[in-house]
Amino acid sequence: MSSTNITYISNFYSQEESIEMFTKLSKCPFKQPIIKVRGKPYRPLRKSCSYGDMDLDGHAKIGAHKDDEPTLDQTVDIATLSFGACRDMIFSKKGCKSVRKALEAGSILLMHDQKEWTHAIPPQPCVKEPRICLTFRRVWSSLQ
Numbered sequence: 001m002s003s004t005n006i007t008y009i010s011n012f013y014s015q016e017e018s019i020e021m022f023t024k025l026s027k028c029p030f031k032q033p034i035i036k037v038r039g040k041p042y043r044p045l046r047k048s049c050s051y052g053d054m055d056l057d058g059h060a061k062i063g064a065h066k067d068d069e070p071t072l073d074q075t076v077d078i079a080t081l082s083f084g085a086c087r088d089m090i091f092s093k094k095g096c097k098s099v100r101k102a103l104e105a106g107s108i109l110l111m112h113d114q115k116e117w118t119h120a121i122p123p124q125p126c127v128k129e130p131r132i133c134l135t136f137r138r139v140w141s142s143l144q
């Protein structure tokens with residue numbers, strides 16, 4: 001697993017803490033803004049607010065992508081906390097076998113140097129419950 005440059009810790013929060021976090025976070029003002037994908041309006045099944053995302057159920061998905069925006073400090077790990085439903089994340093790199101990792105409630109995922117890897121949340125229609133994730137990144141306040 002280390003070849004994907006991730007560290008995964010299950011039970012970073014206890015089950016009780018994780019349920020409490022989910023309950024509190026559910027009250028946050030998550031919104032579903034209409035976005036444009038290849039010029040066409042699209043309402044994602046993922047709700048967002050400034051500090052996190054909520055997947056309404058297993059139909060919500062994210063395509064393979066890299067978190068490589070120029071505004072992100074690539075020298076700092078990206079951390080994701082997961083609450084609620086367990087969803088999978090798929091890590092892929094050209095020429096390597098993809099790695100599928102279940103992100104359990106109360107877990108933390110650290111993505112280290114991900115320059116060569118993409119990650120995706122595939123649809124899992126059997127998942128009927130919502131999931132909330134909080135993602136922490138260091139963003140440059142201004143480009144130098």
Ligand SMILES: O=C(O)CCC(=O)C(=O)O
Binds near residue numbers: 080133
């Ligand atoms: O849902 C997640 O845990 C991660 C979402 C994601 O891929 C991202 O924020 O770049």
